[in-house]
Amino acid sequence: MKYMKLKAYMAEFIGAFALVLVGSTAAVLNLELSSIALAFGLILMAMIYAVGSTSGGHFNPAVSFAMALTKRLSWKDFGMYSFFQLLGSLIAVLCLVPFVGDLSNLGANQIFGDFGGQTGILILLLGVLVEVIGTFLFVFVILRVTKEPNLKSLAGLIIGLTLAALIYFTGPLTNASLNPVRSIFSGLFQGGKALEQVWIFIVGPMIGAFLAAVAAPYFDQVPEEKA
Structure with a gap:
């Protein structure tokens, strides 16, 4: 059991990193x-199909939070998923720094x-609203x-395309987070306005x-009552 849990946590790490x-x-x-929308959507789709059967393919604390709220993930696993998602994001940003110089x-x-x-303050609140709406639709x-059992085989494709579509909506407004681990370390290292506003991209998605x-x-489908 512990081995399977570790596999799930590592799957979340790799997915968030990618x-x-x-x-x-x-x-x-x-x-x-x-191009940005396709990059996010396609890599999400790929990672869901690659490791989604191991962990559920969240790669996002907001998704894990919703799964915990709907009792499809334990709160302990929510904490561990979030930790490994953050760790994957941190390593990704550290790799990105030498790439961009x-x-x-x-x-x-x-x-x-x-x-x-x-x-x-109204600008900030509208930014939060953009992230709330975008993440709501995504999650x-x-x-x-x-x-839906008949859609599970297509889940990766549908979810990846949904993220790509929502980036067209949120990208021009907030650079499209919809995922706290997408924002935390890039904002921390970049600093300035991005660091000042990083709270928006935590609060809004959650x-x-x-x-x-x-x-x-x-x-949810409700069984028909017997006559």
């Missing part, structure tokens, strides 16, 4: 939103623009797709995941 490294590198080196641009998340002329799809965990069970 997601952050590939996606963040695309964000740093390629300014085309479509400095710390000034690690593809960190931050709010772009002023949402049509807004100012002050809602994950919870529903992985619950709220979105909570709302998805509340909403998703509503659509």
